[in-house]
Amino acid sequence: MTLVELHGPVMLRIARAYVGSPAVAEEVVQEAWLGVLESLPRFQGRSSLKTWVLRILKNIASRRAAQERRSVPFSAFEEAEDEKTKPSMAPERFLDPGEQWAGHWASAPRRFGDLPEEKLLSQAALAVVEREMRALPPNQLAVIALRDVEGWEAGEVCELLDISEANQRVLLHRARSRVRRALETHLAV
Helix, strand or coil: CCCHHHHHHHHHHHHHHHCCCCCHHHHHHHCCCCCCHHHHHCCCCCCHHHHHHHHHHHHHHHHHHHHHHCCCCHHHHHHCCCCHHHCCCCCCEECCCCCCCCCCCCCCCCHHHHCCCCHHHCHHHHHHHHHHHHHCCCHHHHHHHHHHHHCCHHHHHHHHHHHHHHHHHHHHHHHHHHHHHHHHHHHHH
């Protein structure tokens, strides 16, 4: 298996998290591979090759995302600001501040595993997950894709994205909450 076959899919997912457009994400991945080839003689082995390759990708994707943002209409930023103030889960799903276990679930979320397997694994449910993940802010998408899709450890994600463990946990929680909410709506739980 070649490096491109091994790391290409995760690179494309990470690039999509930064730039959004599939075509631009593919360009970013190609540019990253060129960067890897040019920088290979300087690779010192202080991290794994995978982490090093993905760090190059992240740097290129960040620069490209900044360029792409400059061409976005100003009205698009208002929506992003609104998303920051929205709670990740409906407040009424939690116990009120005056109650003994304030802030805990009012009733535990129903496990999706309790539903018929064919309903959970249906193409429609997977499409809901994919659609909701594509709608996530780039930083949340990168964290959930690396942790839940690729199976990375928290420390690896923090190192690659250059974020603290606390920030990684918050981003992962918000991303999972949005995906869970979309699945709950789809599955009518």
